[in-house]
Amino acid sequence: MYKIAVDGPAGAGKSTISKMVAKEIGFIYVDTGAFFRTIALGCIKGNVDISNEEAVNEAIKTFDISFAYENGEQQVYLNKENVSSLIRTAEVSSAASVVSAYKAVRQKVNVSEYEISEKENVVMDGRDIGTTVFPDASVKIYLTASSYIRAVRRLRDYEKKGIKASIEEVEKEIIERDERDMHREISPLTRAEDAVFLDSSDLTVDEVVSKMVTIIKSKIEL
Numbered sequence: 001m002y003k004i005a006v007d008g009p010a011g012a013g014k015s016t017i018s019k020m021v022a023k024e025i026g027f028i029y030v031d032t033g034a035f036f037r038t039i040a041l042g043c044i045k046g047n048v049d050i051s052n053e054e055a056v057n058e059a060i061k062t063f064d065i066s067f068a069y070e071n072g073e074q075q076v077y078l079n080k081e082n083v084s085s086l087i088r089t090a091e092v093s094s095a096a097s098v099v100s101a102y103k104a105v106r107q108k109v110n111v112s113e114y115e116i117s118e119k120e121n122v123v124m125d126g127r128d129i130g131t132t133v134f135p136d137a138s139v140k141i142y143l144t145a146s147s148y149i150r151a152v153r154r155l156r157d158y159e160k161k162g163i164k165a166s167i168e169e170v171e172k173e174i175i176e177r178d179e180r181d182m183h184r185e186i187s188p189l190t191r192a193e194d195a196v197f198l199d200s201s202d203l204t205v206d207e208v209v210s211k212m213v214t215i216i217k218s219k220i221e222l
C-alpha cells in the first residue's frame, strides 16, 4: 500500500489540499488531526483537566474513537456519536494541541493510523506522519505558509461558520499552536529530511494541488 505523508503547521492548507490530491489520484484521505481533536473534545465534554496528563490518560481509556467515509468525507465518531463538526472550534483546536503532546494520546491515534494504512492507499496529513508514523512513506511533503497567510485563511473559515474573530487574535492563536506543536518532547512537528518542501503562501489551491500531484507522480507509479 502507498503512503503519502503531508505534514506542516496549522492552517497551511494540508486538509483542503490533501483531500483534493487524494481524490485526484484515487487514494483515501486521512485527517489525523481529527483524531487528536476528538480526544480533546472528549476531555472537554468529560470536564477532564487537559493540563493533567494522568487525568487525560485515564479518560482516553473510555474513549472509543472510530471513523468512516460518507460521500468521500472522513467522519469521526466518539463513543458512536458523529463529532465531525463539533471538533472544528477554536477551543477544541487549542485543546488538541495540548493533549497531542501526551504519549498515551499519540499511541492511541497511532493505532488508527496504522490500521487504515494497511488496508488502503492513503494521503495522510498531520504533524509527524513522515517523521514518526511512516518514516518509510512513499512520498513526504512538508506544506507550509507564513503565519499571517495562515491566519487569513483560518479567519475566512471562521467567517463561513459565523464565528467572529480578529486577524491579530487568530494569528496569535496560530503562533502559539506552532510553538507547542514544534517544541513538544514527543513527535514534534519538523520537516523530515527527505520531505519535499512546499510553501503555499503565494499559490492558489489549484496550483498547490497540481504541484503535489506532480511530486507524487515523479516518485510513484500510479
Ligand code: DC
Binding pocket: 010, 011, 032, 033, 034, 036, 037, 093, 096, 097, 098, 100, 101, 125, 126, 127, 128, 129, 177, 181
Ligand atoms: O491539523 P489539526 O489542526 O486538525 O490538528 C490539531 C492538533 O493536533 C494540532 O495542534 C497538533 C495535533 N496533531 C498532532 O500532534 N499530530 C498529528 N499528526 C496531527 C495533529
